[in-house]
């Protein structure tokens with residue numbers, strides 16, 4: 001698949017792009033089946049809701065071990081991590097032939113999968129999940145520049161009831177003061193400038209097979225899941241080949257896969 005000039009411009013300007021019906025329902029269902037089995041058995045490495053809440057900025061920036069800090073029996077899984085090597089179906093999606101040219105167009109570079117960060121089945125479980133506050137993914141990542149894009153695949157319906165992603169358009173190109181973020185680098189809700197930006201937020205209901213591409217500096221958030229059904233998505237991140245993980249950082253400690 002090739003993007004039109006308009007689509008490329010929209011991504012560059014807004015910081016995100018929705019590709020409807022990108023992956024066939026049958027493939028999504030196959031991925032979902034495997035994900036559900038791993039979630040059922042809480043196969044490590046996982047991140048629980050509590051992990052997501054308590055991990056400090058330092059922990060998220062430096063610690064390499066992705067195993068959950070919380071007792072498995074009581075935890076609600078927030079995400080299955082390191083999915084590239086978990087199952088052939090996950091790997092195949094991340095290496096999907098149809099999306100490669102799209103990513104190449106947006107990165108304006110050869111496409112490299114980063115397995116250090118988003119490389120996850122992301123969930124929002126009913127009742128026990130929490131909202132995710134406004135943040136830029138890039139905040140805990142260490143790279144030579146910002147040419148990184150996350151690929152979000154909906155494995156079921158995603159809407160305002162179950163915690164669909166919300167974005168602040170154009171925020172990937174904005175410069176912010178330090179005081180606009182809290183100590184964990186979430187976008188502060190007590191800052192007046194932030195509140196007027198948040199009013200511009202956009203979100204789109206997604207169906208199984210829809211993909212959202214978003215820039216690593218785009219501010220985004222998601223509500224908790226207020227329905228009775230888990231919301232399960234797949235998210236991974238790619239970078240341009242010229243973008244380098246900084247030596248000695250956690251970003252540099254995991255394999256990268258160049259997509260020829």
Ligand SMILES: O=C(O)CCC(=O)C(=O)O
Nearest residue numbers: 122131132137220221222
């Ligand atoms: O809560 C969600 O589904 C969004 C998760 C997210 O944005 C993140 O972990 O970076």
